[in-house]
Amino acid sequence: MAATSAHLRFDLALSRTALLLALHAALLHHDCAARPTPSRVVLGRRQQIDAVYNFGDSLSDTGNLLREVGAGSVVGSLPYGETLGEPTGRSSDGLLMIDYLANFLNLPYLPPYLDKSANLDHGANFAVAGATALDRSFLLDRGINVTFTNSSLSIQLQWFKTHLSSLCASKEEYCEEKLGRALFLVGEIGGNDYNYGLWYHNAIQEMKAYVPLVVGRIVDAVKVLIDLGAAHLIVPGNFPIGCHPSYLTQFEGANYDLDQNNCIEDLNEFCRFHNDQLQGAVDSLRRDHPRVTIEYADYYNVFLSLLTGADKNGFDQDSLLKACCGIGGAHNYDPSRTCGSRGVPTCTDPAKFISWDGLHLTQAAYKDLATQLFGDYLLRGKDVAA
Ligand SMILES: *[C@@H]1O[C@H](CO)[C@@H](O)[C@H](O)[C@H]1NC(C)=O
Numbered sequence: 001m002a003a004t005s006a007h008l009r010f011d012l013a014l015s016r017t018a019l020l021l022a023l024h025a026a027l028l029h030h031d032c033a034a035r036p037t038p039s040r041v042v043l044g045r046r047q048q049i050d051a052v053y054n055f056g057d058s059l060s061d062t063g064n065l066l067r068e069v070g071a072g073s074v075v076g077s078l079p080y081g082e083t084l085g086e087p088t089g090r091s092s093d094g095l096l097m098i099d100y101l102a103n104f105l106n107l108p109y110l111p112p113y114l115d116k117s118a119n120l121d122h123g124a125n126f127a128v129a130g131a132t133a134l135d136r137s138f139l140l141d142r143g144i145n146v147t148f149t150n151s152s153l154s155i156q157l158q159w160f161k162t163h164l165s166s167l168c169a170s171k172e173e174y175c176e177e178k179l180g181r182a183l184f185l186v187g188e189i190g191g192n193d194y195n196y197g198l199w200y201h202n203a204i205q206e207m208k209a210y211v212p213l214v215v216g217r218i219v220d221a222v223k224v225l226i227d228l229g230a231a232h233l234i235v236p237g238n239f240p241i242g243c244h245p246s247y248l249t250q251f252e253g254a255n256y257d258l259d260q261n262n263c264i265e266d267l268n269e270f271c272r273f274h275n276d277q278l279q280g281a282v283d284s285l286r287r288d289h290p291r292v293t294i295e296y297a298d299y300y301n302v303f304l305s306l307l308t309g310a311d312k313n314g315f316d317q318d319s320l321l322k323a324c325c326g327i328g329g330a331h332n333y334d335p336s337r338t339c340g341s342r343g344v345p346t347c348t349d350p351a352k353f354i355s356w357d358g359l360h361l362t363q364a365a366y367k368d369l370a371t372q373l374f375g376d377y378l379l380r381g382k383d384v385a386a
């Protein structure tokens with residue numbers, strides 16, 4: 001298919017493998033780029049957070065999709081998880097930002113809710129790789145067929161309510177107190193709603209119409225959680241997806257401008273459009289709920305900061321826009337032969353790469369991002385508590 005600047009199209013001779021990639025992309029799709037110093041996440045002061053509840057997609061799924069789909073899922077096999085020594089359902093070689101956050105809080109890694117044997121005393125992870133903010137049926141009515149998972153944000157919230165009713169059955173006060181000392185992450189979510197549209201409909205401008213709907217779903221989820229007793233929430237924005245090897249490959253040859261980081265400016269501008277609306281919504285949520293801490297997590301700018309400072313932090317300067325696990329082209333990415341497909345190699349040192357599979361990031365990148373976002377806050381929180 002020909003590409004025009006107004007209406008980007010890429011060849012959708014997408015195989016099933018490519019669809020799997022799109023799923024992964026859903027996790028990764030959050031990288032938009034920028035240059036100012038990213039703002040840190042600052043939560044309440046003396047609060048001792050002792051549980052984390054997370055809602056999202058492949059950026060933070062620690063094993064739910066694996067349990068939904070079964071071992072056939074690409075994230076259920078090496079090289080996914082190779083840095084951990086085994087696949088866990090995480091869309092990376094190793095740990096994710098949510099793991100580092102738990103670690104910073106001295107809490108155990110957040111168990112996937114669908115792991116029926118998990119101990120959920122310190123929270124639960126409801127994120128599912130491929131999940132959307134909008135419901136599957138809503139998207140299907142608009143010609144967007146979400147094929148990876150049905151577990152959209154509203155379903156994840158339903159799981160949380162089910163969990164809550166078992167948690168609080170006989171001890172309502174304990175439960176209220178428990179939720180008041182919990183940290184809730186609502187997102188990143190929504191990247192997949194756009195991914196599915198961008199991959200199958202190829203129209204950036206068209207997808208802008210979905211932004212208020214996606215932001216609205218995130219706002220609704222925050223309100224539901226506050227009504228249930230949440231007092232500390234983080235709402236992450238999107239990464240600059242124009243820097244992902246998958247998108248760079250898909251849009252190659254199309255008439256799009258590259259920015260100073262060699263990322264696709266139109267896609268990053270789209271991410272900023274989403275992020276700006278989300279930040280505006282977070283501001284009004286704060287005004288409406290002055291007793292609740294609601295922080296926006298600036299995934300976009302911390303990613304750009306990672307990218308521009310990568311050489312100083314041990315990343316290979318020539319591989320910033322290349323997938324570690326992948327094959328072919330300028331970005332080591334081929335949508336018909338993605339990471340996990342037969343014969344697709346993995347780089348020797350994932351810690352030197354930002355992108356793991358073209359759509360998701362390496363453990364090294366996630367660690368850097370989590371430290372930028374949460375490390376400061378937690379250090380400060382400790383000082384205050386001491
Ligand atoms: C959505 O995609 C699935 C899997 O490819 C397919 O089986 C199903 O028929 C599609 N649904 C619609 C309404 O197109």
Ligand SMILES: *[C@@H]1O[C@H](CO)[C@@H](O)[C@H](O)[C@H]1NC(C)=O
Nearest residue numbers: 068069136147148149150151
């Ligand atoms: C999602 O829901 C549809 C329709 O109810 C069903 O056919 C499909 O198997 C479900 N997919 C998953 C991954 O659960």
